[in-house]
Amino acid sequence: MARLFGSSSSDSITMIVTNTPSQDLALSNLAYCSPSDLPNFAVSGRANLFLASIADSFVYALSGHESIRSGHIALNSIQRRCVRVSAAESITVTRFVPPENFNLALLTLELDFIKRVGNRSEQIDAVILAKQLRKRFMNQVMTAGQKVLFEFHGNNYSFTVNQATLEGHEKSKTIERGMISDDTYIVFETARDSGIKVVNQREAATSNIFKQKEFNLESLGIGGLSAEFADIFRRAFASRVFPAHVTSKLGIKHVKGMLLYGPPGTGKTLMARQIGKILNGKEPKIINGPEVLSKFVGETEKNVRDLFADAEQDQRTLGDESELHVIIFDEIDAICKSRGSTRDGTGVHDSIVNQLLTKIDGVESLNNVLLIGMTNRKDMLDEALLRPGRLEVQVEISLPDENGRLQILHIHTNKMKENSFLAPDVNLPELAARTKNYSGAELEGVVKSAVSYALNRQLSLEDLTRPVEEENIKVTMDDFLNAIHEVVPAFGASTDDLERCRLHGMVDCGDRHKHIYQRAMLLVEQVKVSKGSSLVTCLLEGSTGSGKTALAATVGVDSDFPYVKIVSAESMIGLHESTKCAQIIKVFEDAYKSPLSVIILDDIERLTEYIAIGPRFSNLISQTLLVLLKRLPPKGKKLLVIGTTSELGFLDSIGFCDTFSVTYHVPALNTNDAKKVLHELNVFAEEDIDSAAEALNDIPIRKLYMLVEMAAQGSEGGSAEAIFSGKEKINISHFYDCLQDVIRL
Template sequence: MAGRSGFGSTATMIVTNTPAKDLAYTNFAYCSPSDLRSFSVSGSKLAFALVGDSFVLSVSAHESIPNGHIALNAIQRRHAKVSTGDSVSVSRFIPPDDFNLALLTLELEFVKKGTKDEQVDAVLLAQQIRKRFINQVMTTGQRVTIEYHGNGYIFTVNQAGVEGQVKSNSMERGMISPDTYIVFQASNSSGIKIVNGPEVLSKFVGETEKNVRDLFADAEQDQRTQGDQSDLHVIIFDEIDAICKSRGSTRDGTGVHDSIVNQLLTKIDGVESLNNVLLIGMTNRKDLLDEALLRPGRLEVQVEISLPDEPGRLQILQIHTNKMKENSFLAPDVNLQELAARTKNYSGAELEGVVKSAVSYALNRQLNMDDLTKPVDEESIKVTMEDFLNAVSEVRPAFGASTTDLDRCRLNGMMDCGARHDHIYKRTMLLAEQVRVSKGSPLVTCLLEGPSGSGKTAMAATVGIDSDFPYVKIISAESMIGLSESSKCAQIVKVFEDAYKSPLSIIILDDIERLLEYVAIGPRFSNIISQTLLVLLKRLPPKGKNVLVIGTTSEVGFLDSVGICDSFSITYHLPKLKTEDARKVLQQLNVFSKDDVDAAAEALNDMPIKKLFMVVEMAAQGEHGGGAEAIYEGKARINISHFYDCLQDIVRY
């Protein structure tokens, strides 16, 4: 389908090779700068050539191409049935209006025959194709080369549908735009069809359901002709949640998602259900799937692939470093066993990212920043243990204990704040141990209450870190700024759902009154979030999963009035510091002379620990203090009179 297009006069040009290897992957044809004017589209920077009445190529100028010559890569020459030195007819192509491709179906194969077991993320590849070949014209039957993640691929255009255009017997072609849907097909020799859920969707009414039916067409034909002797057909839906959401949950006005589910259910176990199909769906949002899809006879076998344990992480690291070791790129000090222990909660993809990041650190040492053209001495490249440790610091796991967030909750660390604080810390750690070993307490909840600044959040974070649980997450109001009530509830639920995937988890509900949007005047709060927490605090985790929930609040009276206090197994009160407690903290900080410690401690009686740190840091900024950073180095010496002045400011305001 050429469309209503304008053609310049046909010329004969001599075929030559693409001037550089990297240009072969651009899918451009190249000509001399003077010849480029013959292919330019008026009022545009684009230039197109219809080559041999078969396909349209974007054209660019190159100084090395003589006049009257056109440079084509090997795939283009093969498709045009010409060789270097042959003549080929070429004419200018002017794209018609409404020429953007709505759907592009591509069959993928390797440039080098025999390449096997290479996994390709079809969604990312589609993004790359849209980016690299934007505004290029694709014609059915055309073959194009692309380099992706170090491998050379060839894709053949099987379908090129322009939106609003009725399919005809003429040649189909159109221009790639950012909105082009790209669907990949495996070659017929593979025996598998691989489908990405998002790519099944179509903007054409009824087209999406047709795409689903087409997936089963070969299997239906085999069953009709061969019966029980039919070969097994494997259909894999990646990101199946994109197309099989619960019916009625999507309000887009079209009902297309509901139709997809209905169509798929019909194919799986309808009147003409197929017995020669193995259907595999993959998702990380099982909760979004329609329940009917998970019933017996459908996707009934559900396998949860959890994060790798330490032996699994070691195997993954060995796989990704095996070639490095064989080629002597791995330094002798690299300890994969230690790295496996350090990378708790890392997924396989994240471990691969650690290895790549470590290689980047090693390569950076070989780069000469004063002369970037200087070649890299590959023989001297060694990836060291330090490179891997830097990579682990750079690549953080998306799942599990968020140590950065927890450390931010206790900037001053944990100090001996007296017998009461120490007792509560030990009792809370015992609760964590109870969760770890108990068979009858899969859910334990603990509320830390006390005045603002009394160290509740710091203690909860310390328990989270010291417990060494694989999953520790903190839910705080500051991470939900700007979210609606329903969005906050969804985020809270997701943290709990993620916790249920780990054998041992700690969830910290920090400042619960702020999570509930509590306002003292009224009082007013979010009933939706309150009800969500009440349900989650009483819902038992799945079998084999144990959870400790630690809540903190400065408004225990309010929480009691709305029934949340009753949802916690135990409540501990963190008090303000008494004189003897303050003395212990000051002695550990070592910021006063021995003669002044008792007087300062007496002045700090009935002071929250957070305010103690504040007044001490303020006093350390004085003339003789040495600065706040000197406090934690044990070098600060605070003048007692200046300390009293700062304390008056704290008390006054």
């Protein structure tokens, strides 16, 4: 039942429903009654206007007809369906009194054929249809959900009211009912698979702010950002497409600022520049944040005011007819830091923020300005800038997904493909799959690197003046694969660091180690496919040298997650506590930008600066880690954290163990485990392996490797190369001597 806006008289009349007298009257959307009953529904102060609420649901305009008997009301089939009544039934009919300001500012209608015949299709001009509907249904009341029949160019159509917004009401507040007037702006939609195509929809608007009717993002050089661009269009430009009188009657103000934020190289600046190019209006003003700053007192504030001077002049002279002025601020975080955060004593940064706020949202704020800010550090911006009325549209430009990467690769390879420089073996979908976590700029770098390999094949360092034959230049798949290894993503896996953690590779250490690896890989699978496990944490504990870090690094590599980072104390030597915390936080923040991530916290006791004497540790770092280990990633992002420690008792005492989802003990090697490792190393004679393994019971694997390398040197040295190449075997007696030395040490 539709909600009633307006008032009804206290007197209701019970009337009998009958059919509309003729087909042409059925297309008028009027209800008909006897001329003697018509005065009961007259609207005072409005000549020849009769309105009735039928069954307290929809409101229809009434007209008298001689063929209708007194006490009867004629409704067409669609009207009867709307109010859910049949012919010959009795219904309650009430005089409807429209309230003040009842004219519709905006009416959204969904078009369809009354009867669909096969694959029938029609093209409708929005300008002509809107003009006819306003004339035909003038002063009729339209209600959201109402269905109306009409004729247009010899065809019978129907429309359903999807939205009816009154003049002077905010767009967000949906008014369900209003009266059509000359100023009602009509937007047409089409039912799915209706076969109706609406043309000239934009020409129906007087505010034509775009240079082109349709947008092909690839032709603009924008790839993988269609969802973000659609969001920007809806929030920042949809209201500007409508005529000025429509937006003023809706009681809304245009969006005057938007913020594009995200990792470097994802296309923020490119998107802002292209938005400026496709708009009808003044040439966009593009400035970098630091360019505004000046060493002279008051000059910085003046530079900000000068940016808005042209817009102010247009606003004064042209008013609502003023063209749109676009100001693009790159690196806006450089000048709009949170007020009070800088300690330079000049207060310049605070003055810049105040000046911008005054121009955008002050007492004499401008309505013909669109300020586009870009930053990699949204957290540094003053909060006042991000409130509604300022930079209210905030769109994250994140790393592209696989489909987005494919679009970007198409954009950067289109020209070479058109000019036959791209080899047939180049598989762009495969390259898109291989380039996980690559930003748009990094993908462009990959293409440039691949081209450099192709060009280099045509050059001879011995004779650089030799002419190059263009037809021989071909960029091949191998060139792209080499380029991928050369251009490493900033948010990618730290492959080199992970490989350094397992210099000896991974050998078979027995069933116990294999079980831990399998359980850890199950956690990887859980993070990848589970809908409820966006954060999983795992702690590997064991004696020093037992292989915890190598195991964690192997899990990270084998996970094939696009972002894998290891956090270790060796990369933070000499840093202050707060700096260490900032570095750790940055690793987690970067991980939140990737859909799947692994973070390895190596030697947590070293990260927290633990010393057994006392004991002493950094409470600041430990609290930071505890918070990060419990902090869920943003929606759509998943994270696996693997920690390693040799001081389980210490971590348990400060509450770390309860923070991890699971804890696995990585044991030292027993005799059977050591025997398997020695078999794989193949440095002992077969008859010596058992006795060597007996001596190595309960030894960490790192110490086993050390012993093997010491024994491989021989008593006189120089035997290692022959032993590791398989030409000789380690002397068991010398091995025992080395073992005794290690024990004594």
